[in-house]
Amino acid sequence: MKCFKTFPFGVTYQHWRDPSITRDEWDRDFRTISEYKLNHVWLAVHWAKVEKTPGRYDFSEIDYMVELAKKYGLKVHLVLEGYRGGEEGPPPTWLLRKHRDVYVEEGIDWGETEAKRICPNHPAVKEGIRRFFEAVAEHFRDEDAILLYNIYWEPNFMCRCKYTMMEYVKWLKRKYGTIERLREVWMSPNIEDWEDIVEFKHRIGLGFPYATPILDWRAFCLYNVANIIREGAEALKSKDPNHPVLCHPVLSMVNSGYSVSVGVDDWLIARSVDVLGTSFYPTIPTGRGPLKPAVDGWLWAEILDSLRSAAGEKPLFIAELQTHYRSRYHPLDRVSPSQLQMLCWLCIAHGAKGITMWKWRPFLRGLQLSGRGLTLYDGTPTERAEAAKKVGEVLEKYSDMFLEMSPVKAEAAILFNPMAYIKLLHLSQKPGSVEYCVSDIGGFYKALWENHIPVDFIRPEDIEVGRLKGYKLLYMPFTICLDKSVAEKLFEFARNGGFIVADSPCVVTDDFEVECYKVMPGAGLDKLFRCREVDLYAGLDSAPDPTPYRKKQAGSGIRIRTTVTHPALPNTEIGSTFSGSLYKEKLEVLPEGEVLGVFEDGSPAVIASSHGKGGVVFIGTCIGRSYLRYGEEGVRRLIAGFAKWAGVVKPVKLLELRGGPIDLTVHNYAGDKILFAINLGTQTLVAKLGVRTPNEAFRCLSLLEDKEIPVEYEVGILTFRTCIPPNGIGIYRIARR
The missing domain is CATH 3.40.50.880 (Class I glutamine amidotransferase (GATase) domain)
Structure with missing residues (x-):
């Protein structure tokens, strides 16, 4: 499924977080972003800001930002702040005044660091978000600058309010059909009616050691988040069928229990949208310490391969890519310029069809004070921005190839x-x-x-x-x-x-x-x-x-x-x-x-x-x-x-290696093979690689060096030697002569 005309490679721009940054600085930043070979910006449209009066939508601020992006040839990764609630997207004040019960009950406790979230199952919230999404879609339906709609970033939602429990009962009815069957399976004779489940929450019937009620509740939570996202995507698509819809969880549900514990299922979410995204912060699974590619590179590959598998035939999009340490309070997980390049190429090598880096300027306030960013506090590009520019230059040159290639089918x-x-x-x-x-x-x-x-x-x-x-x-x-x-x-x-x-x-x-x-x-x-x-x-x-x-x-x-x-x-x-x-x-x-x-x-x-x-x-x-x-x-x-x-055939053979470890992936493109070789080690890597070809009529082109590499042919395998610096990348096209 192809959603983009050019390979999306951009950066988050959160102008609303730092009101001290002037409109003249916005203009300068967008010009610089474009000069640094980034082709889109993440911008957000907030429900509370655009609908201050019920039914009246004011898009003037986001329109200004979109026009500014267009001025410099940038697309817009448009984030809709509706579901998250909390500090990122609180609901309109008029909604809170009218409906005091919109907040989650017994949900995830984020402590004092974040405002309380709203329940998307509440009828007033559900209807309000639907109208907000439809208004956004109608407004931007014919806007070519929109790259995609990001419907829900880093979803996590658990709630036991009566409206969520009513959704749970609908799910149970579809599964069991009758209350008699549910009582039998749950071994809970005290449940007399479906309303008992709404009234007494999911705890009814949880008598030890019977597990089915717990398992049902947790399976429903996974379904519920995906269904909320599906409904939102359908609202957008009903008014704008042309722009793709994305949702991006954090990392992958395979490599930790976090996703399941907050109601997130990558596979179910992928079925609900056009594009599956992710927040890819490689230091999170290992405790936010320094990046250690030689130790953890396999884990990053596992995260990406599991997300690619969850996406299926749909594109995988890195909607947030770590650019630097999290905050001044946690400066250990810093990212060097070469590591940033390596992370970009690792994502692409494992199937990503778009990247938005988090973010352009570092945070000037809040939980992530001084964190992230490709620039200094005043917007001056750093060496990491220069590194990103080098990646952007290659992506711009070979955009069609990177979009259309596909990983060799795993056996x-x-x-x-x-x-x-x-x-x-x-x-x-x-x-x-x-x-x-x-x-x-x-x-x-x-x-x-x-x-x-x-x-x-x-x-x-x-x-x-x-x-x-x-x-x-x-x-x-x-x-x-x-x-x-x-x-x-x-x-x-x-x-x-x-x-x-x-x-x-x-x-x-x-x-x-x-x-x-x-x-x-x-x-x-x-x-x-x-x-x-x-x-x-x-x-x-x-x-x-x-x-x-x-x-x-x-x-x-x-x-x-x-x-x-x-x-x-x-x-x-x-x-x-x-x-x-x-x-x-x-x-x-x-x-x-x-x-x-x-x-x-x-x-x-x-x-x-x-x-x-x-x-x-x-x-x-x-x-x-x-x-x-x-x-x-x-x-x-x-x-x-x-x-x-089992007769599994490797698409690439590592015949000799000095240094490493090395990440190797092979893609198909227009009858050719595209080989990525990424040095995750701290020393220069020297390797002899072999790729299967039907005969000798092939050559090897180094796309980053823009030159042909000498090859040898050894019984069905085209071999060549390469030398890659620490955190360096080799991209080779095995093409017919």
Whole structure:
């Protein structure tokens, strides 16, 4: 889906935050922004400012800013401040005077640093925002300078007011049909009528140990935010079908439990808008310390690849890109000019089709005092602005290519089920335990990234509708829950030649705990993996890890030793040992299951079997979490070896490397290959790279150096050598002669 004519590369301009900046300075800033090869500005239109009287809209201020942008050839990333409430977009005063109950109830507590937010489910708020959105769309419908509408930036919404509970009841009715069925599933005979749920909030029926009401409520919260966004997008589109609509959450729901805890589902939001965005602040997941590309580069790639997967066929847009430290109060997470360039190219290499940097001038007040910004306080461009300009020059030169290229299709996928995160957040009775799933997924991804094996993230609902076709291998990290309907598709996938690797825990319950699986793996998957759990032991590392992205020294007390040679272990020799993590399952091997490795006590640890044309492997411990925590080379080789077993083909080969680490991605464009090579290390990198081509009739062009590079042809692979400085980038076009 193509939404833009040129590659959007711009910057946020928040004139309303700093009223001391004059209109003459606005003009100077916009001129400088244009001179620095940025092609759009983020501007905001505030509901409270434009509708001071009900039904009367005054767009004069934002019109002035749009005309100023047009004067210098800039497009406008137009943010609609309606949903957020709080300090960023409080509702009109007339609404608050008329409706005193518009604020959220028992929602997210932001403390004293931010004004209280309004509930978009309140009828007056819903109607007011709809009319505001329609008025904006009608006003700008024919304005070519509008790049897109940003409907809701960094959404997070939890509320238990009666209007939200009424929406919840609608959702429950669609799911269960009758109150009798709900009572049966919830095991709550005290619920006499749907109105009981509205009156007593979601807590009714939460008698321990029954989990379904909690799971329903949290699943509804994900639906609710996406539905609010969908309704807003439809209001805009009803008056202006021409300009795309974007919404951007913070980072990715895959790499932390934050998104799920505040009602945000990247996949559901992507279905509600034309463009999925994100706020990409690489220092947030690791505690706002200094940027460490050599350590955390894989994590940034995971965030971007999971968001690209969530976007599907729609564009991924970096709606906020970190430009510097957060504030004078937290100056550790600073960004150097070379790091800013590296971050821009990393985003594009992993599928981004637009970038808005946060922001042009640093903050002069508030929570982010002195933070962010490409300029000094007076608007003078810094070296970071110069670095951004260099990126803009390349994007301007090759705009069509960067817009139209697409990542080479991944042949391996990682299963991600948000219901597992919800269970760990709300049912585990152990704070921080969502880390188990985050780390297990992260460890698998990291091992594959280090082996330059591209992966997609796939959801259970994708599998249910047949989207596993086209993949050769499915990894199932910490898949604690899965419905039978999805499990049946896994049998079909393996029968047709697919390969599956799962670790512990594997399908202990269905998503909403309506059915009780009496054998584990459940949903009949014991017959697929040819084993079943008979007991479970905790490892020494079973406490949730508050710093999962930092390598640990202490072990888990769980060791595995391989015992045979097998096609599933192409990178692992007999007798190799490596650590597990968190769990040690006592497994019964079923007929046709083959033991590939054992725990220290000799009990089965790794079990393989064939199924139709494909094959499966089950590992009775958290192998991904083990790799993330301990970084053992044997575990990395094990995980990457499964891809070799499944016949996964790498789009690029790293034949020689001095320095690194290196991020490698390949895109298709007009019959050519576009290769990105990003040096995440602190030393100059020297590498020999190979890209598959059908014959010798290809050449390699360095787009950043604007020159042809000598190549060699070695049996289906075009090879060349390159030298890249720290935080540097190489972009190469493999084209026919």
